[in-house]
Amino acid sequence: MQIPDAMQTQYQVVFLPWVPFDWGAIGSSMRVGRVVFQPLREFALEPPTAQFLTRYLERFRDLHDRPVPTITLCHYAPEENGYLISLSEQQLQEIRDAVNLVLFCVLWDELCEFLATGSRIAAPPTTESFEIVMQAFTDEMLHMESPSITLSAHGMRYTDKLENFRFSIPLNAYLRGLVRPAPDLLHLLQCVFDMEFPEQLRSRILRSLEWFRIANQKDYPVQTQVVSTATALETLLAPDENRVKRALADAVDDWLRKQWGEWATEAQRDGYSRTAAGFWIWDFYDLRNRIVHGEPVAPEEMFVSVPVQRGHEVGSVSVCKADIAAFTYGILLIDHLAQHAYSGGLEPVANSETLDESGDNFLRDTLWKVDDALANLGWRRRLEDDPKATRLYLQTVLGELLEPLSCESLIRERSQERPEPAVEDITKG
């Protein structure tokens, strides 16, 4: 691989030490905008650089003091710039934005799965897993027997021998299985980095994703998660500051009615009509206001019991309200991006034989989860158990597309396949 000119002695490595990406499923690398994520094992270098990097990266340890196998390098536009170059603040910000986007695809997808099924196969991923580390080094250091490195933190610099450092995985980033950004979500969200994507909207979306990242930092108390998630929603929707709550509820109402029409759950309160989801987000923002304005909020007010259907049985799970708001944030974010994608900004991933394999029908996996989660939250009617309601829904939404399933269409086509009756048969009538 190409590395910077030998005369240039300043290098920089940017990486995610802790994310257990499922590279077996993802492939040898993953591109988000101009950023390429690559597992360390796929990165081949000349010996002095490779040796230095190996020594440095081995200092990142799990809770048993073993070097972590999860190092993921983040390259910025490597096809133009090569690898390990010193990046500008703007380029580093693009890497942070790309990481936030991947983080959203992982966390939100698992959140949907949880709300849809009521169970998790592993501890949920957290923001702590997605810590970004940047380390500068020089050509001279590559040839030292015992190089020193300098860390910058809190506006201070600290230099010591490399072997004296040990970077431990945060507890919240540990104890979980492999993660993979939902491919359909990642494909859709990537369009935020398209050149033609509206600049103002891009900026709003990327800032809101930063708040989503903060909201999912499990070191923070639940109140902080509530406030940060509300901020993510506000940043995304950019409402008039005097009517934030109403704007959020209206946005949720609009989305749900647009998606589910008469099958969205409607509610009445004090003479006002909204969707059940609209009232929910209204109350959530009230909760946020009470926290911000210092009113007492009991811990149990932060959680809600959600009924979950498993087969024919209904159980329930306790869910943090911040998580339900984060789910709502995700569907509104996707809606914003889908509008851009529908207008021709999104290219299909590849030719494929079925809808499930195609990129032109993004959200192939996500839609299932979103719809099940909406049903569990009581925000839409559950059609799946009512065949007549299902048929009515299908005929309303698909209209003429459903025609091949009509009996008339089948019999008409069968008649064409059948031998024409002989004349004598016709006369017999």
Place this chain on the structure above:
Amino acid sequence: MIPIYVPDTSALLKRYFDEAGSERMDELFEEASQGALEICLIPIVRYEIIARLKRVENAIRNRSAGRLPLLRTATSGHAQSIAQLRRAYNLLALSFERDMQACKPLESYFQGLPLQPHLLKHDDRGVEAIRKHSIGVNDALILVSLSELVSSSTVIGKSISFMCADEQLRKAASTIAALQIESL
């Protein structure tokens, strides 16, 4: 003795397209879920439905790829989004999969018997049916499947009903001894 119902494609499609006979098919599946009857699925019926679902899927893809304009709803006049079409298709596919799981495949009525798959042999019953009733290839295969089912030793004494909304196929099936016909 638990009765066996064998839906034709014209009957099974009524589960996904609301028309006369849909509610009767719903009742049938409800009773099957309670163990009151069995629904036998003939392979050719499954293939015919899958082919039709594929046509719906392709039509959605053509719209999502911009090759055809999006639909407008009859009620609001708003164009359906790709997500809505996609969601409806998901629901359709889910309903179909669930129905398939509720049915017993034809071959399960021949377990332990030396079954020679009728699709792999020249069956004079198929030839005869085409000649006698002026029917098509799929029709003939359905009739042969029905004939095999009623002659299986595992169904002796059980009532077997063919559910069909296709008059010509119904007429041809009525010649199979011991087979009851239910019109939809």
